Amino acid sequence: MGRTCHYRSVPTQRQEDLESSLTPETPVRSSERGLASPPYQSDKPTISLLGNAASSIGPFRHEGLQKSTVEIAICRDALEILGKRDEVAAITDNYFHTISHRIPFIWRDRFNGRLLSMHSNPHADFSLLCLCIHLVVQYPPKYGQNVRSSVYAMIESHTSLLEASGFLSLEFIQARLLLSIFEMGHGLYPAASISIGSCARTARAFGLHKKRSGNFFTNDSDRQRTEEETRVWWEIVNLDR
Numbered sequence: 001m002g003r004t005c006h007y008r009s010v011p012t013q014r015q016e017d018l019e020s021s022l023t024p025e026t027p028v029r030s031s032e033r034g035l036a037s038p039p040y041q042s043d044k045p046t047i048s049l050l051g052n053a054a055s056s057i058g059p060f061r062h063e064g065l066q067k068s069t070v071e072i073a074i075c076r077d078a079l080e081i082l083g084k085r086d087e088v089a090a091i092t093d094n095y096f097h098t099i100s101h102r103i104p105f106i107w108r109d110r111f112n113g114r115l116l117s118m119h120s121n122p123h124a125d126f127s128l129l130c131l132c133i134h135l136v137v138q139y140p141p142k143y144g145q146n147v148r149s150s151v152y153a154m155i156e157s158h159t160s161l162l163e164a165s166g167f168l169s170l171e172f173i174q175a176r177l178l179l180s181i182f183e184m185g186h187g188l189y190p191a192a193s194i195s196i197g198s199c200a201r202t203a204r205a206f207g208l209h210k211k212r213s214g215n216f217f218t219n220d221s222d223r224q225r226t227e228e229e230t231r232v233w234w235e236i237v238n239l240d241r
Contacts, residue, residue, distance in 0.1 A: 070165045071124040074158045078127035081151060082134060085119055095133045103181065105231040106174055107224055114171075124162060125171040131155050132178035140186070147186045155179060163202070173203050173232060180239060196239050208233040 082088045092115065096108050106129075114126050135151055159179065162172060176199040183192035203209065208229050 070161050070167075071122075074124040074161070075122035075127045077154060077158070078131050079119065079122070081154075082130055085115075088115065088118065088130060091134050091137060092130070094137050099136055103235055105177065105228065105235045107228040110225070110228070123171075124158075125167055125169045125175065128155065128158055128162060129171045129175040129178070131158070132175045132182070136178050136182050136185075147188065152182070163198075168202070168206055170206070170229060170232065173199065173206060173208070176202060177232065177235060177239075184239065196236065200236050200240055203233055203236055208236075 082091065092111070096106075100106060100108070114123075115130075118126065118130065131151070132155060135155060138149075138151075141147055141149075155175075156179075159176060176195065180192060180195040180199055183189075183195055
Protein backbone atom coordinates (compact mmCIF):
# COMPACT_ATOMS: atom_id res chain seq x y z
CA MET A 1 0.00 0.00 0.00
CA GLY A 2 3.05 2.26 -0.23
CA ARG A 3 3.45 2.59 3.56
CA THR A 4 6.62 2.13 5.59
CA CYS A 5 6.49 -0.49 8.30
CA HIS A 6 7.83 0.52 11.71
CA TYR A 7 8.35 -2.12 14.43
CA ARG A 8 8.51 -0.84 17.97
CA SER A 9 11.17 -2.61 19.98
CA VAL A 10 10.07 -3.95 23.38
CA PRO A 11 12.76 -3.71 26.11
CA THR A 12 13.64 -6.99 27.73
CA GLN A 13 12.45 -7.17 31.32
CA ARG A 14 14.90 -8.52 33.86
CA GLN A 15 14.21 -11.85 35.48
CA GLU A 16 14.04 -10.32 38.99
CA ASP A 17 11.39 -7.80 37.93
CA LEU A 18 9.41 -10.51 36.21
CA GLU A 19 9.40 -12.68 39.34
CA SER A 20 8.41 -9.85 41.61
CA SER A 21 5.49 -8.92 39.40
CA LEU A 22 3.98 -12.40 39.63
CA THR A 23 1.33 -13.22 42.20
CA PRO A 24 1.46 -16.31 44.45
CA GLU A 25 -1.29 -17.86 42.28
CA THR A 26 1.00 -17.77 39.21
CA PRO A 27 4.39 -19.07 40.34
CA VAL A 28 7.43 -19.23 38.11
CA ARG A 29 8.23 -22.64 36.70
CA SER A 30 11.36 -24.27 38.01
CA SER A 31 12.86 -24.34 34.51
CA GLU A 32 12.58 -20.51 34.34
CA ARG A 33 14.10 -19.93 37.78
CA GLY A 34 16.88 -22.45 37.32
CA LEU A 35 15.76 -24.29 40.47
CA ALA A 36 15.30 -28.02 41.00
CA SER A 37 11.92 -27.64 42.77
CA PRO A 38 8.90 -25.27 42.60
CA PRO A 39 9.16 -22.02 44.65
CA TYR A 40 6.25 -22.98 46.86
CA GLN A 41 4.36 -26.05 48.03
CA SER A 42 0.68 -26.40 47.25
CA ASP A 43 -1.84 -27.45 49.89
CA LYS A 44 -3.30 -30.03 47.49
CA PRO A 45 -2.24 -33.68 47.98
CA THR A 46 0.57 -34.84 45.73
CA ILE A 47 -0.19 -37.62 43.24
CA SER A 48 2.53 -40.11 42.48
CA LEU A 49 3.67 -39.80 38.90
CA LEU A 50 4.48 -43.49 38.73
CA GLY A 51 1.07 -44.52 39.94
CA ASN A 52 -0.66 -42.09 37.62
CA ALA A 53 1.29 -43.39 34.63
CA ALA A 54 0.61 -47.00 35.53
CA SER A 55 -3.13 -46.37 35.68
CA SER A 56 -3.20 -44.60 32.30
CA ILE A 57 -1.15 -47.01 30.20
CA GLY A 58 -2.91 -47.63 26.91
CA PRO A 59 -2.05 -50.12 24.17
CA PHE A 60 -0.92 -47.38 21.76
CA ARG A 61 0.88 -44.93 24.09
CA HIS A 62 4.03 -47.02 24.40
CA GLU A 63 5.37 -48.81 21.37
CA GLY A 64 6.91 -51.63 23.37
CA LEU A 65 3.58 -52.45 25.02
CA GLN A 66 1.32 -52.39 21.99
CA LYS A 67 1.07 -56.07 21.10
CA SER A 68 1.41 -57.44 24.62
CA THR A 69 -1.31 -55.17 26.02
CA VAL A 70 -3.70 -55.95 23.18
CA GLU A 71 -2.98 -59.67 23.45
CA ILE A 72 -3.75 -59.76 27.16
CA ALA A 73 -7.02 -57.87 26.72
CA ILE A 74 -8.32 -60.00 23.84
CA CYS A 75 -7.30 -63.35 25.34
CA ARG A 76 -8.91 -62.44 28.65
CA ASP A 77 -12.22 -61.51 27.02
CA ALA A 78 -12.17 -64.63 24.84
CA LEU A 79 -11.64 -66.98 27.76
CA GLU A 80 -14.41 -65.29 29.75
CA ILE A 81 -16.90 -65.81 26.91
CA LEU A 82 -15.81 -69.21 25.61
CA GLY A 83 -15.22 -70.83 28.99
CA LYS A 84 -13.11 -73.86 29.73
CA ARG A 85 -11.33 -76.13 27.26
CA ASP A 86 -14.21 -78.61 27.04
CA GLU A 87 -16.68 -75.84 26.27
CA VAL A 88 -14.43 -74.40 23.57
CA ALA A 89 -13.98 -77.86 22.06
CA ALA A 90 -17.76 -78.32 21.93
CA ILE A 91 -18.18 -75.00 20.12
CA THR A 92 -15.49 -75.76 17.55
CA ASP A 93 -16.77 -79.32 16.99
CA ASN A 94 -20.18 -77.86 16.21
CA TYR A 95 -18.57 -75.54 13.67
CA PHE A 96 -16.59 -78.26 11.91
CA HIS A 97 -19.66 -80.51 11.70
CA THR A 98 -21.91 -77.80 10.26
CA ILE A 99 -20.62 -74.57 8.70
CA SER A 100 -17.19 -75.88 7.80
CA HIS A 101 -18.74 -78.41 5.38
CA ARG A 102 -20.01 -75.54 3.23
CA ILE A 103 -16.99 -73.23 3.57
CA PRO A 104 -13.96 -75.42 4.41
CA PHE A 105 -11.14 -72.89 4.76
CA ILE A 106 -9.85 -73.83 8.25
CA TRP A 107 -7.58 -76.86 8.51
CA ARG A 108 -9.02 -78.77 11.46
CA ASP A 109 -5.88 -80.68 12.47
CA ARG A 110 -3.78 -77.54 12.77
CA PHE A 111 -6.62 -75.75 14.52
CA ASN A 112 -7.02 -78.50 17.11
CA GLY A 113 -3.27 -78.49 17.71
CA ARG A 114 -3.38 -74.81 18.63
CA LEU A 115 -6.57 -75.31 20.63
CA LEU A 116 -4.71 -77.51 23.11
CA SER A 117 -2.54 -74.57 24.22
CA MET A 118 -5.23 -71.90 24.12
CA HIS A 119 -5.57 -71.68 27.91
CA SER A 120 -1.90 -72.20 28.77
CA ASN A 121 -0.33 -70.07 26.02
CA PRO A 122 -3.06 -67.94 24.42
CA HIS A 123 -2.56 -65.77 21.34
CA ALA A 124 -4.73 -62.85 20.36
CA ASP A 125 -5.32 -63.82 16.72
CA PHE A 126 -6.29 -67.41 17.56
CA SER A 127 -8.50 -66.25 20.44
CA LEU A 128 -10.26 -63.88 18.05
CA LEU A 129 -10.76 -66.76 15.60
CA CYS A 130 -12.39 -68.85 18.33
CA LEU A 131 -14.66 -65.93 19.20
CA CYS A 132 -15.72 -65.64 15.55
CA ILE A 133 -16.46 -69.38 15.43
CA HIS A 134 -18.59 -68.95 18.54
CA LEU A 135 -20.40 -66.08 16.81
CA VAL A 136 -21.26 -67.87 13.57
CA VAL A 137 -22.53 -71.09 15.22
CA GLN A 138 -25.09 -69.24 17.34
CA TYR A 139 -28.73 -69.66 16.37
CA PRO A 140 -30.34 -66.62 14.73
CA PRO A 141 -32.31 -64.51 17.19
CA LYS A 142 -36.07 -64.50 17.24
CA TYR A 143 -38.03 -62.12 15.06
CA GLY A 144 -37.63 -58.53 16.15
CA GLN A 145 -34.40 -59.04 18.09
CA ASN A 146 -31.22 -57.27 17.09
CA VAL A 147 -28.47 -59.55 15.76
CA ARG A 148 -25.82 -57.05 16.83
CA SER A 149 -25.13 -58.71 20.16
CA SER A 150 -22.50 -57.78 22.72
CA VAL A 151 -20.24 -60.55 21.37
CA TYR A 152 -20.49 -59.11 17.87
CA ALA A 153 -19.63 -55.63 19.15
CA MET A 154 -16.67 -57.01 21.09
CA ILE A 155 -15.35 -58.88 18.05
CA GLU A 156 -15.63 -55.73 15.94
CA SER A 157 -13.67 -53.81 18.56
CA HIS A 158 -10.98 -56.47 18.93
CA THR A 159 -10.61 -56.76 15.15
CA SER A 160 -9.91 -53.05 14.85
CA LEU A 161 -7.54 -53.27 17.80
CA LEU A 162 -5.52 -56.07 16.23
CA GLU A 163 -5.39 -54.30 12.89
CA ALA A 164 -4.15 -51.10 14.50
CA SER A 165 -1.53 -53.05 16.47
CA GLY A 166 0.00 -54.53 13.31
CA PHE A 167 -1.15 -58.15 13.68
CA LEU A 168 -1.01 -60.02 10.39
CA SER A 169 -1.54 -63.76 10.40
CA LEU A 170 -3.62 -66.43 8.71
CA GLU A 171 -5.77 -66.84 11.83
CA PHE A 172 -6.53 -63.12 11.86
CA ILE A 173 -7.63 -63.25 8.21
CA GLN A 174 -9.80 -66.30 8.90
CA ALA A 175 -11.41 -64.48 11.82
CA ARG A 176 -12.18 -61.47 9.62
CA LEU A 177 -13.61 -63.81 6.98
CA LEU A 178 -15.93 -65.46 9.49
CA LEU A 179 -17.05 -62.03 10.67
CA SER A 180 -17.88 -61.10 7.06
CA ILE A 181 -19.83 -64.34 6.64
CA PHE A 182 -21.83 -63.59 9.77
CA GLU A 183 -22.67 -60.08 8.56
CA MET A 184 -23.67 -61.31 5.09
CA GLY A 185 -25.80 -64.11 6.52
CA HIS A 186 -27.71 -61.70 8.75
CA GLY A 187 -28.01 -58.92 6.17
CA LEU A 188 -25.86 -56.41 8.02
CA TYR A 189 -25.18 -53.88 5.28
CA PRO A 190 -23.04 -51.91 4.64
CA ALA A 191 -21.01 -53.58 7.41
CA ALA A 192 -20.68 -56.79 5.38
CA SER A 193 -19.38 -54.97 2.31
CA ILE A 194 -16.87 -53.01 4.36
CA SER A 195 -15.69 -56.14 6.19
CA ILE A 196 -15.08 -58.24 3.08
CA GLY A 197 -13.20 -55.36 1.47
CA SER A 198 -10.97 -54.99 4.51
CA CYS A 199 -10.53 -58.76 4.61
CA ALA A 200 -9.38 -58.81 0.97
CA ARG A 201 -6.84 -56.04 1.55
CA THR A 202 -5.50 -57.81 4.63
CA ALA A 203 -5.17 -61.06 2.67
CA ARG A 204 -3.26 -59.29 -0.11
CA ALA A 205 -0.94 -57.73 2.46
CA PHE A 206 -0.32 -61.24 3.81
CA GLY A 207 0.38 -62.51 0.27
CA LEU A 208 -2.51 -64.95 -0.13
CA HIS A 209 -3.24 -63.73 -3.65
CA LYS A 210 0.10 -65.04 -4.95
CA LYS A 211 0.06 -68.42 -6.64
CA ARG A 212 2.14 -71.13 -5.00
CA SER A 213 3.42 -74.29 -6.62
CA GLY A 214 3.33 -77.56 -4.68
CA ASN A 215 6.75 -78.58 -6.03
CA PHE A 216 8.52 -76.28 -3.58
CA PHE A 217 7.19 -78.11 -0.51
CA THR A 218 8.74 -81.31 0.73
CA ASN A 219 6.30 -82.40 3.46
CA ASP A 220 2.56 -82.77 3.87
CA SER A 221 2.34 -80.02 6.47
CA ASP A 222 3.57 -77.37 4.01
CA ARG A 223 1.22 -78.61 1.31
CA GLN A 224 -1.76 -78.55 3.66
CA ARG A 225 -0.85 -75.10 4.86
CA THR A 226 -0.68 -73.91 1.26
CA GLU A 227 -4.04 -75.54 0.51
CA GLU A 228 -5.55 -73.79 3.53
CA GLU A 229 -4.23 -70.40 2.41
CA THR A 230 -5.55 -70.99 -1.11
CA ARG A 231 -9.00 -71.85 0.21
CA VAL A 232 -9.05 -68.73 2.36
CA TRP A 233 -8.19 -66.57 -0.65
CA TRP A 234 -10.80 -68.13 -2.91
CA GLU A 235 -13.47 -67.84 -0.22
CA ILE A 236 -12.69 -64.12 -0.02
CA VAL A 237 -12.97 -63.84 -3.81
CA ASN A 238 -16.31 -65.68 -3.85
CA LEU A 239 -17.81 -63.53 -1.09
CA ASP A 240 -16.52 -60.34 -2.68
CA ARG A 241 -18.39 -61.21 -5.88
